[in-house]
Amino acid sequence: MPQEKIVGQPMLRKEGVAKVCGRAQYIDDLTLPEMLYGATVRSSIARGRILGIEFGEGIPWDEFVIVTATDIPGDNEIALINHDWPCLAAEFVNHPEEPIVLLAHRDRHLLPKAVAAARVSYEEWPAVFTIEESERGEPVVWGEDNVFKSFLMEKGDVDAMWAGADLIVEGDYATGAQEHLYIENNGAIAAFSPEEGLTVWGSLQCPFYVHKSLVKLTGLAEEKVRIVQVETGGAFGGKEDYPSMIGAHAALLAMKSGKPVKIAYDRAEDMAATTKRHPSRVRHRTAVTRDGKLLGAEIEIALDGGAYSTLSATVLSRATIHAGGPYFWPSIRVRSKAFATNCPPHGAFRGFGAPQSLFAIERHMDHVAEALGLAPDELRRRNFLKTGQTTTTGQEIKENIDLDALMGRALKESGYHAKRGRFARQNAGSGMKKKGIGLASFLHGSGFTGSGERYLNSLAAMDVTTEGKPRVLVSSTEFGQGTNTILCQIAAETLGIDYEAVEMGPPDTSVVPNTGPTVASRTSMVVGKLVHSAAVGLKQTLLTSGLLQEGYTTGEFVAAARTYVAQHGALRAESRYQAPPGVHWDDQRYRGEAYAAYAWAVYVAEVTVDLATCGVEVDDFVAVQEVGRVLNPVLARGQIEGGVAQGIGWALYEKVVWNRGRMQNNQMTNYIIPTTQDIPPIRVFFEELPFGHGAYGAKGIGELPMDGPAPAILNAIAHATGRQFDSVPLLPEDIFRQIAVPEPEREVVAL
Amino acid sequence: MTLGQYSLRVNGKLLKVKAHPMARLLDVLRFDLQLTGTKEGCGEGECGACSVLLNGDLVNSCLVPVAQADGAAIDTVEGLGADERLHAVQRAFLECGGAQCGMCTPGMLVASAHLLRKNPRPDLAAIREGLNGNLCRCTGYMRIFEAVERAVSSTSANGASEGRG
Numbered sequence: 001m002p003q004e005k006i007v008g009q010p011m012l013r014k015e016g017v018a019k020v021c022g023r024a025q026y027i028d029d030l031t032l033p034e035m036l037y038g039a040t041v042r043s044s045i046a047r048g049r050i051l052g053i054e055f056g057e058g059i060p061w062d063e064f065v066i067v068t069a070t071d072i073p074g075d076n077e078i079a080l081i082n083h084d085w086p087c088l089a090a091e092f093v094n095h096p097e098e099p100i101v102l103l104a105h106r107d108r109h110l111l112p113k114a115v116a117a118a119r120v121s122y123e124e125w126p127a128v129f130t131i132e133e134s135e136r137g138e139p140v141v142w143g144e145d146n147v148f149k150s151f152l153m154e155k156g157d158v159d160a161m162w163a164g165a166d167l168i169v170e171g172d173y174a175t176g177a178q179e180h181l182y183i184e185n186n187g188a189i190a191a192f193s194p195e196e197g198l199t200v201w202g203s204l205q206c207p208f209y210v211h212k213s214l215v216k217l218t219g220l221a222e223e224k225v226r227i228v229q230v231e232t233g234g235a236f237g238g239k240e241d242y243p244s245m246i247g248a249h250a251a252l253l254a255m256k257s258g259k260p261v262k263i264a265y266d267r268a269e270d271m272a273a274t275t276k277r278h279p280s281r282v283r284h285r286t287a288v289t290r291d292g293k294l295l296g297a298e299i300e301i302a303l304d305g306g307a308y309s310t311l312s313a314t315v316l317s318r319a320t321i322h323a324g325g326p327y328f329w330p331s332i333r334v335r336s337k338a339f340a341t342n343c344p345p346h347g348a349f350r351g352f353g354a355p356q357s358l359f360a361i362e363r364h365m366d367h368v369a370e371a372l373g374l375a376p377d378e379l380r381r382r383n384f385l386k387t388g389q390t391t392t393t394g395q396e397i398k399e400n401i402d403l404d405a406l407m408g409r410a411l412k413e414s415g416y417h418a419k420r421g422r423f424a425r426q427n428a429g430s431g432m433k434k435k436g437i438g439l440a441s442f443l444h445g446s447g448f449t450g451s452g453e454r455y456l457n458s459l460a461a462m463d464v465t466t467e468g469k470p471r472v473l474v475s476s477t478e479f480g481q482g483t484n485t486i487l488c489q490i491a492a493e494t495l496g497i498d499y500e501a502v503e504m505g506p507p508d509t510s511v512v513p514n515t516g517p518t519v520a521s522r523t524s525m526v527v528g529k530l531v532h533s534a535a536v537g538l539k540q541t542l543l544t545s546g547l548l549q550e551g552y553t554t555g556e557f558v559a560a561a562r563t564y565v566a567q568h569g570a571l572r573a574e575s576r577y578q579a580p581p582g583v584h585w586d587d588q589r590y591r592g593e594a595y596a597a598y599a600w601a602v603y604v605a606e607v608t609v610d611l612a613t614c615g616v617e618v619d620d621f622v623a624v625q626e627v628g629r630v631l632n633p634v635l636a637r638g639q640i641e642g643g644v645a646q647g648i649g650w651a652l653y654e655k656v657v658w659n660r661g662r663m664q665n666n667q668m669t670n671y672i673i674p675t676t677q678d679i680p681p682i683r684v685f686f687e688e689l690p691f692g693h694g695a696y697g698a699k700g701i702g703e704l705p706m707d708g709p710a711p712a713i714l715n716a717i718a719h720a721t722g723r724q725f726d727s728v729p730l731l732p733e734d735i736f737r738q739i740a741v742p743e744p745e746r747e748v749v750a751l
Numbered sequence: 752m753t754l755g756q757y758s759l760r761v762n763g764k765l766l767k768v769k770a771h772p773m774a775r776l777l778d779v780l781r782f783d784l785q786l787t788g789t790k791e792g793c794g795e796g797e798c799g800a801c802s803v804l805l806n807g808d809l810v811n812s813c814l815v816p817v818a819q820a821d822g823a824a825i826d827t828v829e830g831l832g833a834d835e836r837l838h839a840v841q842r843a844f845l846e847c848g849g850a851q852c853g854m855c856t857p858g859m860l861v862a863s864a865h866l867l868r869k870n871p872r873p874d875l876a877a878i879r880e881g882l883n884g885n886l887c888r889c890t891g892y893m894r895i896f897e898a899v900e901r902a903v904s905s906t907s908a909n910g911a912s913e914g915r916g
Contacts, residue, residue, distance in 0.1 A: 010846075010848075013845065013848070013850065015853070016844075016850055017837075018853075019853030019856050020850055020860060021788070021829070021832070021833045021834065022786075022788020022827070022829050022831075022856075022857045023788065023829075024853050025787070026854065028787075028791070029781075180888075181888050182852065182888055183792045183800055183855045183886065183888055184792070185792075231853065232852065233790070233853060234851075234852040234888050234889055266791075266794055267793045267794060267795070479852055480852030480853070480889045482851075634847065637893070637894070638848040638851055638889070638890055638891075638893075641892075641894065642889045643891070644891055645891030645892065646888070646891075667793070668792070668797035668798055668886070669793075669795055676879045676883045676892050676895075676896075677883050679891055679893075682893050
């Protein structure tokens with residue numbers, strides 16, 4: 001049994017009191033002396049050449065600070081992977097809402113009028129708005145073929161495998177864009193002076209991403225650019241890349257005006273202009289034997305990346321690696337492409353490509369099961385990955401995994417089999433309300449893909465204040481998931497002192513080392529491990545100094561640390577990332593250890609479909625997962641429940657309505673997320689199998705719960721209605737359209 | 752712009768502000784009175800992040816022009832309690848994980864306190880209904896429901912008057 005007193009306990013959220021008292025300061029709560037307000041003039045068309053900008057009458061333009069692309073001191077680029085994303089459109093626009101001109105003024109009420117009066121004229125060019133249009137290259141809007149990135153991942157002899165199949169099952173699946181809808185919109189404040197350099201405060205996930213981008217943009221020396229994360233009101237990936245844009249805009253206005261500038265988007269601007277989840281289309285062709293053994297598959301993935309490449313290559317990578325689900329495939333071929341369209345760039349969103357491909361495989365597994373006449377859980381059981389087998393990338397599973405046990409627990413907690421039989425009998429009656437139960441089993445890789453963590457080369461540190469209080473120094477940020485709490489728990493446990501005695505250093509690039517971005521379910525596992533090592537170093541230094549003896553109390557630790565700082569000037573310990581042994585990745589062939597560890601899960605959804613209204617209610621939800629060691633049970637449950645709710649939204653409510661690349665329903669009134677009355681009881685269960693290379697056995701948790709709800713719910717709807725729905729979001733009108741016409745024949749080839 | 756003078760009793764304290772009559776109560780609280788605990792999420796009355804009590808009624812302060820609040824008692828999250836003297840719902844949100852990113856939290860707390868004042872012993876259905884004007888994107892609401900239930904049991908166990916008005 002674990003001996004820990006702090007890790008594994010429901011320690012209270014570090015910044016919790018400030019949050020429940022309304023004292024936590026978010027970006028729009030901050031005001032600097034002489035601060036101006038900034039606003040953005042955006043493209044009204046999807047694609048074309050900018051002919052001119054006219055500053056219309058009725059606005060005191062001489063009072064405004066006006067910035068265009070010509071004011072950019074360095075590269076006109078938001079630096080991510082490629083170099084195609086401009087900070088401000090100079091000559092061409094490639095999507096609606098693309099930023100063109102920045103304005104700032106003392107009076108924030110004047111800005112909307114000024115934005116409306118700044119008129120851009122264009123020569124409009126043809127554009128592409130869907131994966132299909134982009135694929136046809138009519139016209140080509142990016143590169144030579146509209147393809148940002150493609151992967152080919154192969155295992156076994158796929159071409160020879162088909163001959164041994166008893167059955168081949170095909171299916172097409174699609175998912176829509178999803179808006180993050182963090183309750184706090186994007187915002188940033190920038191201040192500049194030649195002596196002090198540039199400081200940007202913002203609502204953001206990745207301080208060093210913004211730092212890198214602003215160094216390129218401004219041409220300033222690295223030490224003259226400082227990024228500070230302030231309290232961030234939700235992110236979910238939506239504040240991974242875009243804060244570099246809004247931070248850049250505030251910085252340009254501040255540098256031109258010499259005054260601090262705040263840009264705070266309102267909801268309409270945030271929804272229309274910032275990133276969303278990549279829409280997807282996934283095609284499956286699967287060979288199975290009569291007794292339900294998967295022989296092999298061909299999977300084709302297409303993502304809509306929007307107008308610039310941004311993070312699409314890495315989203316596509318994760319989609320590709322997760323495409324086969326948690327199953328053993330003797331052979332498999334996955335071809336994937338991310339396409340350019342003239343929509344605002346799609347970006348990171350919790351799950352990062354995995355929800356799209358896992359939706360497809362988990363709907364497809366139900367189709368395969370039906371074609372074989374097997375129960376959905378039975379087909380999955382017969383093909384679950386087991387320790388010692390290899391994944392689709394050829395990675396041998398060395399961890400102790402037990403998907404059978406997860407499945408067993410999920411079936412038991414949900415009453416799956418009893419309900420499946422009972423609902424089928426009840427649904428045969430004439431009632432309009434049909435009940436269904438469905439499941440999904442899945443995996444999620446923890447941390448950056450492949451060599452990613454090695455490239456990041458993260459560095460974490462701990463030091464102590466002059467009062468002797470230990471501080472965790474990381475660039476990992478808190479935006480609701482519990483970073484502050486978890487990392488302080490790990491530090492306190494390792495130092496052997498009270499949780500309350502440890503604090504977080506400021507998320508400020510001038511103070512903390514680069515621990516990498518706060519993304520990819522990497523904080524608990526990867527950064528937590530670094531904090532653990534740094535804490536070990538700090539403790540060792542104090543013990544060997546003779547100021548502290550084993551068996552110390554928190555008070556003695558703090559006193560010794562204070563003395564050490566007084567004597568030596570500082571006490572600091574660092575820890576740099578080292579890949580766990582045996583982690584090798586071939587970036588070219590896409591083979592090897594894709595992730596150091598995976599989290600595993602089986603989710604079960606129970607639904608009622610009302611055939612009169614075509615409305616769907618989720619009545620019960622069981623989420624069973626194995627995420628290694630649970631570091632804080634309250635926060636962990638919160639992560640799972642919140643992810644499940646977002647998954648329910650993606651499945652049943654959240655539809656981005658597009659019109660020529662522009663989001664039409666960019667209001668909370670018209671883009672519906674689940675309310676308190678739409679969410680079923682979410683029953684969360686953890687199986688704990690500690691992972692040897694994470695902090696106290698932790699693996700990633702944050703993204704996992706986004707992967708399972710949509711396929712589990714659509715599988716349940718298929719059970720309830722006897723109709724197959726293979727795309728999300730699935731709104732009542734979509735159900736109506738399908739039940740009003742006869743069911744088409746599914747492509748099943750009996751050989 | 753013609754400014755009017757308005758009196759508001761904010762968290763029990765009588766305050767006078769000069770503002771345009773159509774200025775949103777939300778902006779008056781945040782900009783003029785520097786009470787930034789009340790948040791803006793959508794500006795159109797959908798998300799409830801700006802929830803405050805106006806003469807004891809739960810309102811979205813982004814939809815209330817200040818002229819309409821003249822002379823009214825306004826209660827915000829800052830008036831619920833602080834630090835050593837947390838309101839039962841604040842303590843319960845802290846303990847149950849009802850606050851994640853914290854952005855919906857002030858409105859959610861005001862709505863919860865309002866619910867408990869009207870109905871000291873709400874069942875789960877009443878909690879869901881009482882909070883249905885407040886959106887949360889982080890928690891999936893389960894921790895919030897649990898927090899309100901815990902606030903109910905803690906106030907009845909202590910015989911405290913908190914949340915009962």
